[in-house]
Amino acid sequence: MNEEIKTKEFESVLEKAKSDERVIGLILAGGRGKGVYTENSDYDVAIIATDESVSDVKNEYKTKQEMVEIVVRSISEFKNYATAGSTEEWDKYTFAHVKAQIDKTGEIQKLIDEKGIFPKDQILKVAKNALEGYLNSLYRSIKNNRDGNALASHFDACESLPWLLIFLFAIEGRVRPYNKFLKCELEKYPLKNLSISSEDFLKKIESIIKSGDIEVQKEIHKMVEEIAIKNDCSGVINDWKGYYFG
Numbered sequence: 001m002n003e004e005i006k007t008k009e010f011e012s013v014l015e016k017a018k019s020d021e022r023v024i025g026l027i028l029a030g031g032r033g034k035g036v037y038t039e040n041s042d043y044d045v046a047i048i049a050t051d052e053s054v055s056d057v058k059n060e061y062k063t064k065q066e067m068v069e070i071v072v073r074s075i076s077e078f079k080n081y082a083t084a085g086s087t088e089e090w091d092k093y094t095f096a097h098v099k100a101q102i103d104k105t106g107e108i109q110k111l112i113d114e115k116g117i118f119p120k121d122q123i124l125k126v127a128k129n130a131l132e133g134y135l136n137s138l139y140r141s142i143k144n145n146r147d148g149n150a151l152a153s154h155f156d157a158c159e160s161l162p163w164l165l166i167f168l169f170a171i172e173g174r175v176r177p178y179n180k181f182l183k184c185e186l187e188k189y190p191l192k193n194l195s196i197s198s199e200d201f202l203k204k205i206e207s208i209i210k211s212g213d214i215e216v217q218k219e220i221h222k223m224v225e226e227i228a229i230k231n232d233c234s235g236v237i238n239d240w241k242g243y244y245f246g
Contacts, residue, residue, distance in 0.1 A: 006067040010043040022053035025108030127170040133163035154212035
């Protein structure tokens with residue numbers, strides 16, 4: 001019953017926006033926009049309005065429904081939102097694999113597609129920074145394990161994983177998925193650089209999270225090093241050559 005109510009509420013907003021001249025675009029975000037959702041998932045909606053009407057549209061489309069969350073942005077705001085280097089860069093994955101429900105100018109989908117990936121001129125910068133973070137945490141984990149500090153080693157192992165994922169996705173121009181979408185992302189869109197299956201990769205990630213397994217960390221490091229060298233990140237690898245990873 002709740003699912004039916006949610007759908008009707010969303011369709012009501014969608015139909016209203018289609019006939020509203022002030023509305024340029026509408027995006028269904030979140031899991032529903034990516035086709036990955038459960039019965040508990042709400043409808044997360046972004047409405048793009050003309051610059052001159054955004055205040056009126058915000059007032060009119062304030063979320064009155066219980067199960068549809070609406071954010072309204074002007075087209076100027078949306079152009080700058082979640083771009084590389086912006087304060088909302090963390091939200092780029094929201095726009096990965098998402099299609100505009102309304103795109104009256106033909107501009108909205110182009111902007112969505114640009115936000116859902118890293119620009120070519122940003123790929124190496126993001127990847128190298130993430131690789132540095134990964135190697136730093138990995139080194140600390142191995143060193144703490146050597147010194148008998150199992151708790152610190154485990155913490156460092158877990159902290160290395162976000163950096164690892166950012167690197168692996170960024171080197172392919174992609175944005176690291178939110179954790180809830182990682183499994184589905186890898187099933188639908190496997191990482192091309194991985195030398196193991198997505199299933200085996202996730203098992204290794206899970207092993208590190210559960211136990212901080214040093215040997216598994218070393219296996220991942222060897223694979224990462226090969227990927228880095230093949231993708232113009234050998235300088236970062238060389239900088240860490242003096243450290244022991246085993």
